[in-house]
Amino acid sequence: MKALAALTPSGKARVPVAWALYDFANTIYSYAIVSYAMGLWVVDRLGPSDGQFWFGIANALSVGLNAAVSPVLGAISDRGGRRLPYLAFFSAQTIIATALIGLIASGQGSGFAFLGLALFTLANFSYQAALIYYDATLPIVSKPDTRGRVSGLGVAIGYVGTLTIGILILVLDSGSGALTFFMAAGLFGAFAVPIFIVVKERASSDYRFRVSDALASWSQLRTTIDHAREVPGLARFLVARFFYTDPVNTVIVVMAVFATQAIGMTPGQANMVLILLVVVAIAASFGWGFLVERRGPKRTLMIVLGTWCVGLVIGGAVLSLPTFLVAGALLGAGLGGVWTSDRVYMLRLSPPDRVGEFFGLYGLAGKFSAVTGPVLYGVIVSTLLDAGWGKAAYQVGIFSFLILMFVGIWILRSVPDPGPEPGDVVALPEHLIPSQDMPGPSRH
DSSP, X not given: OHHHHTTSTTOOTHHHXXXXXXXXXXXHHIIIIIIIXXXXXXXXXXXXXXXXXXXXXXXXXXXXXXXXXXXXXXXXHHHHOOOHHHHHHHHHHHHHHHHHHHHHTTOOSHHHHHHHHHHXXXXXXXXXXXXXXXXXXXXXXXXXXXHHHHHHHHHHHHXXXXXXXXXXXXXXXOTXXXXXXXXXXXXXXXXXXXXXHHOOOOOSOOOOOOHHHHHHHHHHHHHHHHXXXXXXXXXXXXXXXXXXXXXXXXXXXXXXXXXXXXXXXXXXXXXXXXXXXXXXXXXXXXXXXXXXXXXXHHHHHHHHHHHHHHHHHHHHHOOSHHHHHHHHHHHHHHHHHHHHHHHHHHHHHSOXXXXXXXXXXXXXXXXXXXXXXXXXXXXXXXXXXXXXXXXXXXXXXXXXXXXXXHHHHHHHHTSOOOOOOTTOOOOOOGGGOOOOOOSSSOOO
16 A cells, blocks of 8 residues: 555555556446447347447547547646546546446347447447546656556556456346446446545636637647648658557457357357457457567557458468457457557657647547448448348458558658667656547547
């Protein structure tokens, strides 16, 4: 407990613990709803073709809206000083919308399905918005030299949240039924409460947000893009990132539906595979981190993306349980590697005095790939299913990921590989610390 107490300015161990428990809470929602239950539920109500198409649209709409307003939400966080009230508002909105889906989960027909999709769009938008304010509370609960450890504590506890809800779904055999939605909402609410009770903050000003501030935030985005073009290789890296994270973000969203519809697994078996993917990602992340330090982030990232290409080829070539498990293991191993290596690569490319500014673009590239990927996949699969392609539609969808991955790798090859500057230590502005979406600690 003394070690935890030493991490925070308050000297109280319960402060970083309460903060990290919010990561436990929100990853329960991310895994149970985004990566698992919602897609299965919609497909069950609308059928494989329409279900996957409209789920992709709802997911893309929620993330796209969040990307559009994130400069404004970030401005509120920076200028207003207080984050917890906004965090509470968006968290409550996520919880309520998720619980409402549970209330209508037993309903049949397209009307219930589209109502559920509307609620999911609201829930997922609010979930993404809440993360902006959650990340911005890191300075309150940590010291400048302990932020990495406190942030890592949250990530680790977040993985525990993922495994917890995955095991509960498995043991209770709740599948995509109402119980899963109620569990996600209830556990999110229960484990989110400590941060609002234990963590204390003071407003740095009496600032009130104005429309003119929103316009200024969006104007700054254009200036940031112009600045990025002045840095050798940075713009190309961000374009490459859009392409190679597109398959990564989409696989996370569609994996459960793919496992049930293309491979023929039961929802319970699909849940077991997703849990396995998380465990493999956790274990592999340590190895990728070691490789980043030994070989550098660009070489490591190229190896990781190569691993993804192999996994996509295996997963798309033969639709069978053995090949799916092998592909899932490779993709799971590469999942943590993408975020482990490309974040460090971004740091090396960015001038130290503009790291926070450019990480805003880094995050937007991930958000927009999370918008386009599910829509593209949904259109391809639903169109081919309607044309009578059967399971081959899913194979084409998987191979479309492979094309995007190749484009990303091809662009990445021409990006320079600067080495680390001696003694260079970079601290990110907390509300811009990137966290990517995965069936675990899951953020775009």
